[in-house]
Amino acid sequence: MKIRLLFAGLVLSAFTANAQLATLNENFESAVVSTPANYNNMVNGWTNKKVVDRTVYIDQATGNKYLQFYAGGSAATDVFLISPQIVAPDGTKQLAFTATPTAGSTLEVGLIDDPATLTANSGVPASYQLLQTYVFSDTNTPVITPFTIPASSKQYIVFRFRNPQLMGSPFPPPGPSHAALAIDNIVYNTAGNLSVSDDAFTKNNAIKFAVNTQNTALQFVGKVQPKTVEIYSAAGQQVAAGKVSSSNFDISTLQSGVYYIFIETTDDKAVKSKFIKK
Missing domain, CATH: 2.60.120.200 (Jelly Rolls)
Known part of the structure; x- marks a missing residue:
C-alpha cells in the first residue's frame, strides 16, 4: 500500500x-x-x-x-x-x-x-x-x-x-x-x-457590476444598491466620480484600460474592485 x-x-x-x-x-x-x-x-x-x-x-x-x-x-x-x-x-x-x-x-x-x-x-x-x-x-x-x-x-x-x-x-x-x-x-x-480577480470583492456578493455590451456604462445588480462611485486609473489618478443613476454609471469618456473602482453602498459600506474597459 x-x-x-x-x-x-x-x-x-x-x-x-x-x-x-x-x-x-x-x-x-x-x-x-x-x-x-x-x-x-x-x-x-x-x-x-x-x-x-x-x-x-x-x-x-x-x-x-x-x-x-x-x-x-x-x-x-x-x-x-x-x-x-x-x-x-x-x-x-x-x-x-x-x-x-x-x-x-x-x-x-x-x-x-x-x-x-x-x-x-x-x-x-x-x-x-x-x-x-x-x-x-x-x-x-x-x-x-x-x-x-x-x-x-x-x-x-x-x-x-x-x-x-x-x-x-x-x-x-x-x-x-x-x-x-x-x-x-x-x-x-x-x-x-478579461476581468481582474479581486478576492475582497468576490467575497462580498451583496453587490455586483459589469460593463454593458456597448462598453459605455457600468451596470450594478445585487441585494444592496450603490450610492456613489469613484474611478481611478492604474496610475492612481481619479478619472470619474459621481452618483449611480438607475443602477448605471457612465464610463463612455474613459479610454481603454484597467481601472480601480470604489463603491459606497446605500447601507454606508465601501467596496473596492477593478474592471477593464475594452
Whole structure:
C-alpha cells in the first residue's frame, strides 16, 4: 500500500510540474513583500531573468502589489518577466495588463518556447517572438489595450524591460539610470473574460457590476444598491466620480484600460474592485 501511495504521489507531482494553464489572471496580491525588502518573491509560477535582485521583483504601494522592473543604476538593463507555461496559443485569446512608468523605458511583450534561453543583459535568442512594443518617455505614456496572442507553438509569455532612460537632476548623464516600470493586472483570456480577480470583492456578493455590451456604462445588480462611485486609473489618478443613476454609471469618456473602482453602498459600506474597459 505504501508503494502504491508513493507511486501515486510521484505521478501527481509530475503532472503538477508539467501543468499548462489555459488562462492567466495575475495581480500579484499573493506575494510576500517584506521589510527589509525581499527581492526574490515571484509567485504562482511566474519567473524572472534579472541582473541583480532589485531589477525584477514584486513591490507594493498604497496597499496594491505589482511587478516592478527597475533599471538598477544602468542604462543597459535588459531583463525579463516570464509567465507560467500556458497551453499553446490558438489565436482566440487576448492579453491585457497595466503599465505605470517612472521615467522612460521600452517594454516588449513576446513569446518564447524555452525560458532557459533568456539571459539578462544578453539580448534575445532567435526563438523569441516579438508581439508588441511600448516606448515610455517623459512625454509619452502609451495606452495599453488588450491584443490577441497569435497562434504559436511557444508556450511562455515574456515581458522584456530594456532601454531605461537616464533621469534628470539630481542624476544627469552620465549618472545612473533610476527608471522603473510597474506591471500589474495581467490577464490572458478570451475577450469576454478579461476581468481582474479581486478576492475582497468576490467575497462580498451583496453587490455586483459589469460593463454593458456597448462598453459605455457600468451596470450594478445585487441585494444592496450603490450610492456613489469613484474611478481611478492604474496610475492612481481619479478619472470619474459621481452618483449611480438607475443602477448605471457612465464610463463612455474613459479610454481603454484597467481601472480601480470604489463603491459606497446605500447601507454606508465601501467596496473596492477593478474592471477593464475594452
